[in-house]
Amino acid sequence: MLGKIALEEAFALPRFAERTKWWAGLFALDAAKHAAEINDITEQRIKYMDQYGVGYQLLSYTAPGVQDVWNKDEAEALATEVNDYIASTIKSHPDRFGALATLSMHDPKQAAGELRRVVKDYGFKGILVNDTQRAGADGDDMIFYDQPEWDVFWETVTELDVPFYLHPRNPTGTIHDKLWAPRKWLIGPPLSFAQGVSLHLLGMVTNGVFDRHPKLQIVIGHLGEHLPFDLWRINHWFEDIKKPLGLKETCKKTIREYFAQNIWITTSGHFSTPTLHYCMTEVGADRILFSIDYPFENFHDACDWFDKAELNDVDRRKIGKDNAKRLFKLGDYKDSSA
Numbered sequence: 001m002l003g004k005i006a007l008e009e010a011f012a013l014p015r016f017a018e019r020t021k022w023w024a025g026l027f028a029l030d031a032a033k034h035a036a037e038i039n040d041i042t043e044q045r046i047k048y049m050d051q052y053g054v055g056y057q058l059l060s061y062t063a064p065g066v067q068d069v070w071n072k073d074e075a076e077a078l079a080t081e082v083n084d085y086i087a088s089t090i091k092s093h094p095d096r097f098g099a100l101a102t103l104s105m106h107d108p109k110q111a112a113g114e115l116r117r118v119v120k121d122y123g124f125k126g127i128l129v130n131d132t133q134r135a136g137a138d139g140d141d142m143i144f145y146d147q148p149e150w151d152v153f154w155e156t157v158t159e160l161d162v163p164f165y166l167h168p169r170n171p172t173g174t175i176h177d178k179l180w181a182p183r184k185w186l187i188g189p190p191l192s193f194a195q196g197v198s199l200h201l202l203g204m205v206t207n208g209v210f211d212r213h214p215k216l217q218i219v220i221g222h223l224g225e226h227l228p229f230d231l232w233r234i235n236h237w238f239e240d241i242k243k244p245l246g247l248k249e250t251c252k253k254t255i256r257e258y259f260a261q262n263i264w265i266t267t268s269g270h271f272s273t274p275t276l277h278y279c280m281t282e283v284g285a286d287r288i289l290f291s292i293d294y295p296f297e298n299f300h301d302a303c304d305w306f307d308k309a310e311l312n313d314v315d316r317r318k319i320g321k322d323n324a325k326r327l328f329k330l331g332d333y334k335d336s337s338a
């Protein structure tokens with residue numbers, strides 16, 4: 001299929017070569033290839049896009065990114081640097097690339113201000129944040145965005161009408177040491193990423209973020225970070241037990257209503273047709289978006305799978321491009337109407 005849109009697609013800052021190598025050492029078999037791919041924006045990446053029928057990518061700064069920076073001033077300066085860098089890099093390719101804002105999440109007002117700047121000045125299409133923000137003197141604290149002090153940030157997100165991609169990051173600090181270090185092979189895609197994001201998103205649901213900001217649109221990757229599988233059980237416990245026990249004070253709608261009105265899932269890094277069919281049954285083709293997760297995954301696995309997956313033409317178009325076009329309000333791009 002030509003003109004696919006992909007939206008969980010990472011880049012790094014070339015000046016962080018050592019950091020990129022460290023992360024690649026955890027997650028890539030060929031660290032040198034990974035480093036070259038994640039640092040390139042306009043050469044190899046466009047060749048892959050042309051080869052595999054991806055018309056447009058929404059780019060985001062790689063994990064753990066600014067969420068790993070527990071010093072507030074440093075985090076804010078890095079987010080600005082990343083946003084300025086990607087804006088200038090993709091400027092000459094508006095028909096191939098858009099960007100998702102990188103934000104320091106130490107201070108809701110500052111995050112809202114930087115978001116406003118990059119949406120107004122650069123035309124960024126949304127935000128991608130890597131789960132909780134590390135904070136505190138030694139980076140052991142975690143800031144969640146499901147608390148009332150974040151309302152000022154969510155107000156700006158909904159006012160600007162841009163989607164927010166809640167992406168995973170690696171466990172750190174005490175959580176890492178106690179839960180994950182003794183079972184280190186489960187860090188990342190096998191388990192920890194999905195647990196982190198699903199905890200954070202369900203925190204937003206149960207703490208009433210979507211009730212206070214009903215227009216808010218949150219995107220999660222990897223076919224929903226295990227949540228679609230559990231919708232029946234979550235719904236049963238929310239509606240039949242937790243709401244009578246008090247959850248009804250903060251959470252007015254059902255989990256299925258939030259999935260229908262506020263939540264989107266992408267195919268990033270999860271190229272399984274039975275799982276996609278299952279998600280189409282549970283959350284619907286109208287809330288699913290194609291994505292790759294480049295360069296942690298490759299174009300061939302994602303695109304060859306999606307192009308051949310058993311789907312009718314209407315659903316393939318929706319998931320491959322039309323849903324993303326509508327959600328991110330994209331104009332024409334290469335093969336957008338193919």
Ligand code: GRE
Nearest residue numbers: 027063188189269293296
């Ligand atoms: C990511 O999407 O950022 C990612 C990693 C490491 C492994 C897999 C993955 O950072 O999808």
